[in-house]
Amino acid sequence: MIDGEWFWKVATIPKIQCFIWQCLHRSIPVREVLHFRGMEVPQICPICNEKPESILHCLRDCREAQALWKAFPPPLAASTFLGTSLVDWLKLNYRTNKLLPSPSFSWGIIFPFGIWTLWLRRNNFLFRNAGLPWNLKAEVISKASEFTYLGTNMKFARPQIKIQVRWFCPPMNWHKLNSDGSSLGNLGLAGGGGLIINDKEE
């Protein structure tokens, strides 16, 4: 049972929000999910070849995922981070706003890019023969930096400032020219006009 639509509030890019939605609905095509849906595929994890590849195994428990999480590490007790169900794990991590010591990003920003990067690497490994082991920490930080500093998601990254625009009369003995124009595409028909007004609005 999934409560509400909290995943749309996760401070990340829309495609990762969709990815989390798919995780919650068990729609990520890891081998266990494919097997459960009747496809004849081995359930074993293609990366470690040790355990069935569930979503949680792929994103948290597999050795390559463990290497990523240990490299940060998460600002949560290990027993909590490693001992929760998939839904609780996703929810708990995105809501953890503690800052990491270095780099000083909120864990709630880092985490979604972490699971997304693991998923992309898993697919590159499986379908494009990307090698092991992976050093994903720098990649995750790079994506989180881009999101935070370049305002990939304006709603989360920058406060909105409203500016009221209105026309003011020019100062005494001055004239003001207001002009505007438009064109029907580049090299298309164009037109323009202007209005000169003095300080008496004439």
Ligand SMILES: [Zn+2]
């Ligand atoms: Zn594995």
